[in-house]
Amino acid sequence: MPHETNFPKLKAEQELVLENAPPNIAKPSLSSQKFIGASGLLDYDKLWKKPPNRDFIHCVEPSNVYTPPAESQNYLLVHTNGGLNQMRAGICDMVAVARIINATLVIPELDKRSFWQDSSNFADIFDQDYFIKALVNDIKVVQNLPKELMTAPRAVKHFRSWSGLDYYRNDIASMWNNFQVIRAAKSDSRLANNNLPLDIQKLRCRACYEALRFSPKIEAMGKLLVERMRNYGRYIALHLRYEKDMLAFSGCSHGLSHEETDELTTIRHNTTHWKVKDINATEQRIKGFCPLTPKEVGLFLSGLGFPSDTPIYVAAGEIYGGESRIAELRSRYPILMNKEKLASVEELEPFMNHASQMAALDYIVSVESDVFIPTYSGNMARAVEGHRRYLGHRKTIIPDRKSLVRLFDKVEQGSLKEGKNLSYRIIEIHRRRQGSPRRRKGPISGTKGMDRFRSEEAFYENPLPECLCQSQGASLHTNTSAVK
Numbered sequence: 001m002p003h004e005t006n007f008p009k010l011k012a013e014q015e016l017v018l019e020n021a022p023p024n025i026a027k028p029s030l031s032s033q034k035f036i037g038a039s040g041l042l043d044y045d046k047l048w049k050k051p052p053n054r055d056f057i058h059c060v061e062p063s064n065v066y067t068p069p070a071e072s073q074n075y076l077l078v079h080t081n082g083g084l085n086q087m088r089a090g091i092c093d094m095v096a097v098a099r100i101i102n103a104t105l106v107i108p109e110l111d112k113r114s115f116w117q118d119s120s121n122f123a124d125i126f127d128q129d130y131f132i133k134a135l136v137n138d139i140k141v142v143q144n145l146p147k148e149l150m151t152a153p154r155a156v157k158h159f160r161s162w163s164g165l166d167y168y169r170n171d172i173a174s175m176w177n178n179f180q181v182i183r184a185a186k187s188d189s190r191l192a193n194n195n196l197p198l199d200i201q202k203l204r205c206r207a208c209y210e211a212l213r214f215s216p217k218i219e220a221m222g223k224l225l226v227e228r229m230r231n232y233g234r235y236i237a238l239h240l241r242y243e244k245d246m247l248a249f250s251g252c253s254h255g256l257s258h259e260e261t262d263e264l265t266t267i268r269h270n271t272t273h274w275k276v277k278d279i280n281a282t283e284q285r286i287k288g289f290c291p292l293t294p295k296e297v298g299l300f301l302s303g304l305g306f307p308s309d310t311p312i313y314v315a316a317g318e319i320y321g322g323e324s325r326i327a328e329l330r331s332r333y334p335i336l337m338n339k340e341k342l343a344s345v346e347e348l349e350p351f352m353n354h355a356s357q358m359a360a361l362d363y364i365v366s367v368e369s370d371v372f373i374p375t376y377s378g379n380m381a382r383a384v385e386g387h388r389r390y391l392g393h394r395k396t397i398i399p400d401r402k403s404l405v406r407l408f409d410k411v412e413q414g415s416l417k418e419g420k421n422l423s424y425r426i427i428e429i430h431r432r433r434q435g436s437p438r439r440r441k442g443p444i445s446g447t448k449g450m451d452r453f454r455s456e457e458a459f460y461e462n463p464l465p466e467c468l469c470q471s472q473g474a475s476l477h478t479n480t481s482a483v484k
Helices: 011-017 044-048 084-100 128-134 165-177 198-211 216-230 244-250 258-270 281-286 294-304 322-330 345-351 355-367 379-390 401-413 420-429 449-454
Strands: 034-037 040-043 056-058 075-078 104-106 154-157 181-184 236-239 312-314 371-374 468-470
Touching: 040 044, 075 084, 084 104, 084 165, 084 198, 084 355, 084 379, 128 198, 154 165, 165 181, 198 379, 216 345, 216 355, 236 355, 236 379, 244 258, 281 401, 294 322, 294 401, 294 420, 345 355, 355 379, 371 379, 401 420
Parallel strands: 075 104, 075 181, 154 181, 236 312, 236 371
Antiparallel strands: 034 040, 056 468
16 A cells, blocks of 8 residues: 655645656566565565554654844855755754754755756755745745845854754854854764754754755656656665776775776875775775675565565666666666656656756655665665655665675675575575664764764764654654764
């Protein structure tokens, strides 16, 4: 049964739905309800079944002591940085920062200089008017800085990473004594994941999951893509993070040619803001720090028991190596779809050459999928996982890459064959990695300084416990770290 979509219905969407799907879309096939998998007769429905949500529902209403925003003549300018999901998290954090330091937030400026070179403005990607109205009881948001302040002196500040309440109330708010305008030079990871007041954490969730909608044209196109995937039945959204920038950044080269490895190494050395240049690709892969290859994804899905006619939406940019590399996955799962196959050139034309807008379409299809599987724990993977938790703990399978690499290498070496044994191991490894409710993980024991914060699970990756509550008082049993 299809999910009830959580994106608002819009006139533009209704108009798009009336259009016929482009002629390049093949007729969907119907999967049988039961099939013979590597581990025997499997119940097809169990593959798609959501994990028990233990009566958790989102609870983001402010407390009784929460007050409307105070009058303020101070303004916060924000320059976001990174790709779409890095910017989204940063924007939501800056909403919370504006509340903490009692500032009027000016609509953030999006990053136009990153790897993706996207010229989009805030209103091109997000519903700007709705964003302003939705936060009216939290902070004041304006489109532009008042004219009389355009030439006023302003403080340009790199806010300290993962900072808490005291830093913003003392170090930053004290700057209002000398300036009326503060410009945040970066927005990513500037607010602590944990140890913030409950109302601030709930505000972050309201900003992220309620106020920061995509623009009407993106919402409409995204929902049209979802409907067209639904024509194939239940589907997996696969965040196949096997693009040139990720491979260059991570130093992963398993299965690549010498020429491809050299190209990625050159990119890494020429990208000045990537600090680590010399990377041992073999060590990276053994430690589980590399995205799964298309070939490995095929082995993984087969091991889980998904039949070959499973519809898969590939949420990704251009796959490195092109069709020859994606063919290693297509040989097992021929119903591989993406934006370009589900929509016509004319339908996608408004979004072309805008990487963040195209990524937003992938985000919508991923959030609404029956199963979401990311091949790497990047910004989009974390954002989608958190959003799906917020919407009722929709099934999200997180590959244990470190364990999988060991198994896949044995298959490649011939010491382990595909079949019942491999499937059993893959299923057992991932039995508790399917998105069921648990508290957000704290820092890894023994870590110190910035590494301690860096090792924490990101707030938007798992907004429990602050933004998810059990409706009937059932206890949450988990062996993960509690919020610290």
